[in-house]
Amino acid sequence: MFDKLEEECGVFGIYGHPEAANMTYLGLYSLQHRGQESCGIVASDGHSLRAHRKSGLVADVFRDPVLFERLPGQSAIGHVRYSTAGGNDEKNCQPIMVDYVRGSIAVAHNGNLINAQELRNELEQLGSIFSTVAxxxxxxxxxxxxxxxxxxxxxxxxxxxxxxxxxxLFLTETRMVAVRDPNGFRPLILGKLDGAYVVASETCALDLIEAEFIREIEPGEMIIIDKKGLHSLFPLEVAQPSPCIFEYIYFARPDSTIFGREVYGVRKEYGRQLAREFPVEADVVVPIPDSGVPAAIGYAEQSGIPFELGLIRNHYVGRTFIEPQQSIRHFGVKIKLNPVREVIEGKRVVVIDDSIVRGTTARKIIKMIRHAGAKEVHVRISSPPTSYPCYYGIDTPTRTELISSSHSIEEINRYITSDTLGYLSIEGLLKATCGSENLEQCHFCTACFCGRYPLKFPRLKDDRQLGLF
Known part of the structure; x- marks a missing residue:
């Protein structure tokens, strides 16, 4: 991604397995792409809940095998987090676990509540004391x-x-409960492993532990799992499902199946549709790794232009690094990506990525590609311009920071210094996602592109802060 939108969160839970905490660790490992700030596991032995939560990556937080001896039991839930609401303070790590008059309960949440501040103010007036800002x-x-x-x-x-x-995902001493909001913004998957029920944000988590995929949990559905088995009910108000289209564009792992379709195939179709809408005479199609790869393959197949890995990504870059005192141009980009001169030099290059957010990183990458000898650079984006913030679980910048909210496509093209720039249309995006024969039933949330939000916001003084005006 030219300018990275931050992932939201991922959840995983398992009920009725002798190594519940171990299985949850593996599930979270598969969902690490959904949040890298913190993680945690809460396990139940049937009598009490025990937790381990900390800032950091899954493999680092659960490095010590002794931790799993401290998380005994046959049920557990886990969470990987990127803070969409609340800071990155360790006290905000999830799952949140509390003791109250009816026992103990833990909760792991993927998403964002648009009326959280309104409710928090009301609850504090009634005497509630909050220990986190989540x-x-x-x-x-x-x-x-x-x-x-x-x-x-x-x-x-x-x-x-x-x-x-x-x-x-909720966990008590004896039960696990999974719930998905009536709009179904975020995915939630149900599976089974040797008689144990598994719930996860994506199917890739089931694949790692070799669990069987059963189905997606429906929008507005609640599933209760206890020693009697699984019980499903729909206790919430019915709404028009509007799953987040950005899950397909960027957030979900390509090997996952969500909202009924495999992510990899959908992203390739985005590339094919992009080639139909914005063809260009060129010598090579180059993706911005890793998120631009499937769409670039689709663009190359549709256009007949050869696909090449013209940019190599360094997969071992940490979240921070020390810049050298001597100035190196575009150091932040070059430490993550390096051009393959043999692929690029003297060529007309089509660069494929999934989105442009602020435009600053795109500008640096294009200059780097030109420095490697490209004759022309044509940028193609496998989504429409991102012009509006998301308030349903993705940490997008404010509207003023989104370049397409205040600049035309030609102005963006000049700013990032590409020869031509083309974005996939909203119509093309939906057609590639659902198929032209199913467009009437294609009810995805595309608010970040068009500003039509499925849920209205409370009329609070922060309307300006929300970036709606």
Whole structure:
């Protein structure tokens, strides 16, 4: 991605497996692309909950095998996090675990609540004391206040108050509960492993532990898993499902199947459609690795222009690095990507990526490609211009930071110094996602492109902060 949008979060849970914490660790490892700031696991032995949560990558946080001896039990839930609401302070690591009058409960959340601040203000006026700044904690306080008898009714009562995107996993001493919001913004998958039920954000987590894929959890569905088995209900208000199209464009792993289709195939089709909409005479198609690769393959197949890996990515770059005192042009880009001169020199190059956010990184990469000897650089983006922020679980910049919100495509083309620039149309995006014969049933959320948000925001003083005006 030319300018990286930050991933949201990933959740994983398993019920009825003798190595529940180990399986959850592996599941989180597969979902690491969805959040690299912090991670955590809460496990139940049938009598009590135990947790380990910390900032860092999964492999680093759970480096010590002794940790798994401290997380005994046959059920566990886990979370990888990038902070969409709340800071990156360690106190905001998930799953959040609390003790209250009815026992212990833990929750892991992928998404973002658009009325969290409104509810938090109300709850604080009623005496609630918050220990984190994460919007997820609002759900815990609402759940603790409800007078309903059963766990499913208490969770439903709490969720009827919140609005926004949530794929949730709850864990008590004896039960695991999975819930997906009525709009179905974020994916949530159900599987099975040797009699144990598994819930995860993506199917790639099932693949690693060799679990069987059963189905997707439906928008608005709640699944309760306990010693009696699995029970499904739909206690929430019905809404028009509007899953996030950016899951296909960028966030989900290419080897996952979400919203009924394999991500890799959809991204290739984006590239094919892009070639139909914006053909160009060129010598080579080069992706921005890794996110631009499937679309670049599709573009090359459709156009007949050879596909080459003209940029090589360094996969071992940490989150920070020390710049040398002597200035190196475009150091931040060059440490991550390096051009293959033999592929690029003297060529008319089509550069494929999934999006442009601010445009600054795109400008540096194009200059680097020209420095490697490219004769022409034609940029093709396998999504429409990202002009509006997302408030449903993706950490997008404010609208003023999004280059396409205030600049025309030709102005962006001049700024990033490409010879030509083409974005996939919204119509082409939906056609490639659903197929032309299914466009009437293609109800994906495309708010980041068109500004039409499926859920209206509360009328608070932060409307300007939300970037709506």
């Amino acid at each position: 919007d997820t904690e609002v759900i815990i306080h609402l759940l603790a206040r409800t007078q309903s008898d059963s766990l499913s009714e208490r969770i439903a009562d709490a969720l009827r108050r919140v609005r926004g995107a949530y794929s949730l």
